[in-house]
Amino acid sequence: xxxxxxxxxxxxxxxxxxxxxxxxxxxxxxxxxxxxxxxxxxxxxxxxxxxxxxxxxxxxxxxxxxxxxxxxxxxxxxxxxxxxxxxxxxxxxxxxxxxxxxxxxxxxxxxxxxxxxxxxxxxxxxxxxxxxxxxxxxxxxxxxxxxxxxxxxxxxxxxxxxxxxxxxxxxxxxxxxxxxxxxxxxxxxxxxxxxxxxxxxxxxxxxxxxxxxxxxxxxxxxxxxxxxxxxxxxxxxxxxxxxxxxxxxxxxxxxxxxxxxxxxxxxxxxxxxxxxxxxxxxxxxxxxxxxxxxxxxxxxxxxxxxxxxxxxxxxxxxxxxxxxxxxxxxxxxxxxxxxxxxxxxxxxxxxxxxxxxxxxxxxxxxxxxxxxxxxxxxxxxxxxxxxxxxxxxxxxxxxxxxxxxxxxxxxxxxxxxxxxxxxxxxxxxxxxxxxxxxxxxxxxxxxxxxxxxxxxx
Amino acid sequence: xxxxxxxxxxxxxxxxxxxxxxxxxxxxxxxxxxxxxxxxxxxxxxxxxxxxxxxxxxxxxxxxxxxxxxxxxxxxxxxxxxxxxxxxxxxxxxxxxxxxxxxxxxxxxxxxxxxxxxxxxxxxxxxxxxxxxxxxxxxxxxxxxxxxxxxxxxxxxxxxxxxxxxxxxxxxxxxxxxxxxxxxxxxxxxxxxxxxxxxxxxxxxxxxxxxxxxxxxxxxxxxxxxxxxxxxxxxxxxxxxxxxxxxxxxxxxxxxxxxxxxxxxxxxxxxxxxxxxxxxxxxxxxxxxxxxxxxxxxxxxxxxxxxxxxxxxxxxxxxxxxxxxxxxxxxxxxxxxxxxxxxxxxxxxxxxxxxxxxxxxxxxxxxxxxxxxxxxxxxxxxxxxxxxxxxxxxxxxxxxxxxxxxxxxxxxxxxxxxxxxxxxxxxxxxxxxxxxxxxxxxxxxxxxxxxxxxxxx
Numbered sequence: 001x002x003x004x005x006x007x008x009x010x011x012x013x014x015x016x017x018x019x020x021x022x023x024x025x026x027x028x029x030x031x032x033x034x035x036x037x038x039x040x041x042x043x044x045x046x047x048x049x050x051x052x053x054x055x056x057x058x059x060x061x062x063x064x065x066x067x068x069x070x071x072x073x074x075x076x077x078x079x080x081x082x083x084x085x086x087x088x089x090x091x092x093x094x095x096x097x098x099x100x101x102x103x104x105x106x107x108x109x110x111x112x113x114x115x116x117x118x119x120x121x122x123x124x125x126x127x128x129x130x131x132x133x134x135x136x137x138x139x140x141x142x143x144x145x146x147x148x149x150x151x152x153x154x155x156x157x158x159x160x161x162x163x164x165x166x167x168x169x170x171x172x173x174x175x176x177x178x179x180x181x182x183x184x185x186x187x188x189x190x191x192x193x194x195x196x197x198x199x200x201x202x203x204x205x206x207x208x209x210x211x212x213x214x215x216x217x218x219x220x221x222x223x224x225x226x227x228x229x230x231x232x233x234x235x236x237x238x239x240x241x242x243x244x245x246x247x248x249x250x251x252x253x254x255x256x257x258x259x260x261x262x263x264x265x266x267x268x269x270x271x272x273x274x275x276x277x278x279x280x281x282x283x284x285x286x287x288x289x290x291x292x293x294x295x296x297x298x299x300x301x302x303x304x305x306x307x308x309x310x311x312x313x314x315x316x317x318x319x320x321x322x323x324x325x326x327x328x329x330x331x332x333x334x335x336x337x338x339x340x341x342x343x344x345x346x347x348x349x350x351x352x353x354x355x356x357x358x359x360x361x362x363x364x365x366x367x368x369x370x371x372x373x374x375x376x377x378x379x380x381x382x383x384x385x386x387x388x389x390x391x392x393x394x395x396x397x398x399x400x401x402x403x404x405x406x407x408x409x410x411x412x413x414x415x416x417x418x419x420x421x422x423x424x425x426x427x428x429x430x431x432x433x434x435x436x437x438x439x440x441x442x443x444x445x446x447x448x449x450x451x452x453x454x455x456x457x
Numbered sequence: 458x459x460x461x462x463x464x465x466x467x468x469x470x471x472x473x474x475x476x477x478x479x480x481x482x483x484x485x486x487x488x489x490x491x492x493x494x495x496x497x498x499x500x501x502x503x504x505x506x507x508x509x510x511x512x513x514x515x516x517x518x519x520x521x522x523x524x525x526x527x528x529x530x531x532x533x534x535x536x537x538x539x540x541x542x543x544x545x546x547x548x549x550x551x552x553x554x555x556x557x558x559x560x561x562x563x564x565x566x567x568x569x570x571x572x573x574x575x576x577x578x579x580x581x582x583x584x585x586x587x588x589x590x591x592x593x594x595x596x597x598x599x600x601x602x603x604x605x606x607x608x609x610x611x612x613x614x615x616x617x618x619x620x621x622x623x624x625x626x627x628x629x630x631x632x633x634x635x636x637x638x639x640x641x642x643x644x645x646x647x648x649x650x651x652x653x654x655x656x657x658x659x660x661x662x663x664x665x666x667x668x669x670x671x672x673x674x675x676x677x678x679x680x681x682x683x684x685x686x687x688x689x690x691x692x693x694x695x696x697x698x699x700x701x702x703x704x705x706x707x708x709x710x711x712x713x714x715x716x717x718x719x720x721x722x723x724x725x726x727x728x729x730x731x732x733x734x735x736x737x738x739x740x741x742x743x744x745x746x747x748x749x750x751x752x753x754x755x756x757x758x759x760x761x762x763x764x765x766x767x768x769x770x771x772x773x774x775x776x777x778x779x780x781x782x783x784x785x786x787x788x789x790x791x792x793x794x795x796x797x798x799x800x801x802x803x804x805x806x807x808x809x810x811x812x813x814x815x816x817x818x819x820x821x822x823x824x825x826x827x828x829x830x831x832x833x834x835x836x837x838x839x840x841x842x843x844x845x846x847x848x849x850x851x852x853x854x855x856x857x858x859x860x861x862x863x864x865x866x867x868x869x870x871x872x873x874x875x876x877x878x879x880x881x882x883x884x885x886x887x888x889x890x891x892x893x894x895x896x897x898x899x900x901x902x903x904x905x906x907x908x909x910x911x912x913x914x
Contacts, residue, residue, distance in 0.1 A: 218858030222752030295679030401675025
C-alpha cells in the first residue's frame with residue numbers, strides 16, 4: 001500500500017463521503033432542546049452504523065442525557081482516543097438562514113465548494129474527516145486502522161453534563177496514549193494549528209443588596225446607599241491603570257510563555273488591527289505591553305458578562321434600586337487555581353462593601369487553564385502529518401476559549417489531548433448559514449490518512 | 458360670622474362631606490391607562506358640578522389628554538390659585554388590596570377613622586379639604602369665598618403632558634398672587650409642613666458601545682474593550698471619597714441653607730436611623746458632614762436608577778457585551794442649571810471613554826430645583842392658619858422629590874407656590890390599601906377655613 005493509493009480512493013469516493021455527511025447533517029440533533037431528544041438518538045445510531053460498517057466494534061451507551069457513542073479497533077494497545085461531538089447548536093434566528101438548516105447541500109462559492117447546513121463545521125463535518133480516513137484506509141488496505149478508540153458525545157453544545165460521570169465509569173474502556181479532539185480550526189486558510197494551551201473559566205455572579213426594597217430616589221436619594229453605585233465601584237476596581245487585574249494573588253503561579261513559543265507566535269501572520277477591525281474595534285485593550293495574541297491565548301482576563309439593576313425598560317423611573325448584580329468571569333491560564341482565585345475575588349468584593357450593603361455570590365463553574373506537551377510522539381506525528389498536507393507548517397497555538405473536555409481527559413483518564421481541526425473563521429458556527437469548506441473536509445481526511453500511515457509505520 | 462360657626466357647620470356636615478368624597482373615590486380616574494379615559498371625564502364633570510353647587514363658576518377644559526377643571530369666584534383680584542389633581546395611580550397589584558380599590562369605605566382603625574380607597578390621600582381627599590372648606594364657608598356666610606381660582610388636573614400621575622401648553626394658553630385666566638398646591642404631607646402627625654424647597658430632576662440615559670456585536674469572551678476577551686467595564690468606571694468616578702459629585706461645576710451656584718432654616722431643621726423630630734431603619738438601612742450614605750435631612754431636602758444627588766448590559770437571564774453566558782447602558786438621574790437644588798449640568802455630565806462621560814468606544818445619550822427631562830419665599834403675606838397666613846389648627850407650629854420643609862408643577866407655575870404664570878397638605882407617611886399612596894385619615898380630612902378643612910378667614914379679614 002502507498003499513501004497515494006489511499007488519496008486516490010479518497011478522491012474517487014469523495015462524492016459518496018459528502019453524501020454520507022449530508023445524511024448525517026439531516027439529523028436534527030439539537031441537544032439543548034428536549035424536543036429533539038429522539039433526533040440525538042438517531043444521530044448516535046447513525047454513527048454506530050458508520051463505525052460498524054468500517055469494521056470497528058461500536059455501540060451506543062446511554063447516559064442521564066443524550067447517549068455516547070464509543071468504538072474501537074480490536075487492539076490491546078490503544079494509542080489514540082478520537083473525540084468529536086454529534087450534537088449541534090439550535091438554529092434560531094431561522095429567518096436568517098438562506099436554506100433550511102437541516103437540508104444540507106454542497107454549493108459552489110467564490111472561494112471553492114462548501115457544505116452548508118447546521119453542524120457542517122461544528123462538529124459533524126470535522127468528526128467525519130477521521131471516520132472517512134479510516135474508511136478509505138480500510139478500502140485500500142483491507143484492514144481497519146489499529147489501536148484506535150472513539151468517543152462521540154451528544155451534549156457538547158449544552159455543557160456536557162453527562163461527560164464526567166461517563167468518563168469516571170468507563171475510564172478503562174476509554175484509556176489511550178493520548179486524546180485527539182477534532183473541534184477547532186485552522187490558524188489561517190493555509191496554516192494548520194495544534195492547540196496546546198486552553199484557558200480555564202471561573203464564573204461568578206455577584207449581587208449587592210442595600211435597602212429592603214426599591215426606593216423612590218427623591219424620598220431617599222442621598223442618605224440611602226445605592227447598590228448600583230457600589231457594584232460599579234467594585235467592578236471599576238478590578239483593573240488597574242495598566243489593565244492588570246487587581247484581585248490579590250491573581251497572577252501567582254503563572255509562568256511566562258516559553259521563548260520558543262513566543263518567537264513562533266511573533267512569526268505568525270496575525271494582525272491585531274485586522275482581527276479587531278472585523279468587530280468594529282481598532283486597539284488591543286488588554287494588559288499593557290502584551291501582544292493581542294498573548295491577551296487571547298496565554299494571559300488571564302476578567303470580564304463583565306452581564307449587568308442588571310433597577311429599571312431597565314423604556315423611559316425612565318426614578319427608582320433607587322434595592323440590589324444590583326453582575327455576571328463576572330475570569331479566563332484562567334496554567335498555574336492559576338480557580339478556587340483560590342474565587343476566594344480572593346470574593347474577599348475583594350467584601351472588602352469593597354460599605355456598611356448597609358450585603359453581597360451574595362452564585363457559582364457558575366470553575367475550571368483551570370491547561371497546557372499540553374508538544375513532545376509526545378503522537379503529537380509530533382500529528383504535527384508532521386498536518387505540515388505535510390497543508391501549505392504551511394503546523395503551528396502550536398493557544399485558545400482563548402475553554403474546552404473543558406480536555407481538562408476532564410487529563411484529570412479523569414490521565415491523558416493529554418491534542419486539539420486540532422480544519423474549520424475556518426468564516427464557517428459561521430453557532431450562527432445561521434453554517435458551512436464547512438469541501439477543501440477542509442478533503443484535506444482533513446488526507447491529514448488523518450497521513451497520521452494513520454505514521455502510526456502504522 | 459365667627460370661625461366657630463364654620464367649624465360647627467364642618468362637624469355637623471362631616472358625614473355628608475365623607476359621603477361626597479366616597480362618591481368621588483368611586484370614579485376610576487386612572488390617567489395613565491387610556492381604557493379609563495371615560496372615567497377621567499366623569500371625575501372632571503363631578504368636580505365641575507361640585508364647584509358650581511357651591512357658587513363658583515366652573516368648567517371642564519379639554520386638552521390633548523384628560524381635561525382640566527377650572528373655577529373661580531367672581532373677582533377681579535385673584536389671590537390664590539388652588540391646585541389639586543383628580544387622577545389616580547393604577548391599582549395593581551390588585552390581589553394585595555383588602556377591599557376593591559374603587560369601593561371606598563370609612564373604617565375605624567386603632568389610630569382613628571380612615572377613608573380607604575385609591576386616591577383617598579393622593580389627591581382626591583386632599584383636594585376636597587379645600588372644596589369642603591369653601592362649602593362650609595358659603596353655608597355659614599351665604600357668600601362664596603372671594604378671590605379664589607381653581608385648577609384641577611387629570612394627568613398628574615402620568616407626567617402632566619398637557620399642563621405646560623394649557624398654562625401657556627390660559628395664563629390670564631389662571632393668574633393669581635400665589636399658587637396653593639395641596640399634594641404633600643404633614644411633617645409628622647402633629648406638625649404641618651410648608652414645602653419651600655423642591656429638588657429638580659435631570660434624567661440621563663447613557664449607552665456605551667464598544668464592538669459591533671456581542672462577542673465570545675474566550676475568543677475576544679483581553680484585546681476587545683468591554684463596554685460594561687467602561688460604564689462601571691464612568692459611574693464609579695461620579696462620586697469622590699466624600700460622596701461629593703465630581704461632575705465639573707456641579708455645585709456652582711448653590712447657596713447654603715439660611716441659618717434660620719438650618720436651625721429649624723435641627724430642631725425637628727427627625728431621627729435618621731429610624732428613617733433609614735424602615736427600609737433596612739442604618740447609616741446616612743450621602744455627602745460627608747451633611748445631615749440626612751439636608752441630603753434629602755437641600756442637597757443635590759446623583760443616582761443610578763438602572764443598569765443593563767450583556768446577559769442578565771438565569772445561568773451564565775460568556776458574552777463580551779457590545780454595549781452597556783445606565784439610567785442616571787440628578788436631583789438638583791436652587792442655583793443649579795439643569796442644562797449646564799447636562800452638558801458638563803456628558804463632557805465628563807466622553808472624557809472617560811477609551812478609544813474604540815462611543816456613547817449615546819437619551820434625555821429624560823430636566824427641571825431646576827426651586828425655593829419659594831416664606832415672607833409673602835399669603836404664605837404667612839397659611840403658616841399661621843396651620844399653626845393655629847395643629848398641635849405643633851408649621852415648619853418650612855424641603856422635599857426630596859420633584860414637583861414640576863410648582864416650577865411651571867413660576868416659569869409660565871410668574872407666581873410662587875405654597876405646597877402643603879395633610880397626608881401621613883403611612884397613607885400607602887401609589888400602593889395597595891391607600892387611605893386618608895379622617896383627622897387629616899377634618900383638620901385640613903378647618904385649616905383652610907382659618908386661611909379663608911384670614912384672607913377675608
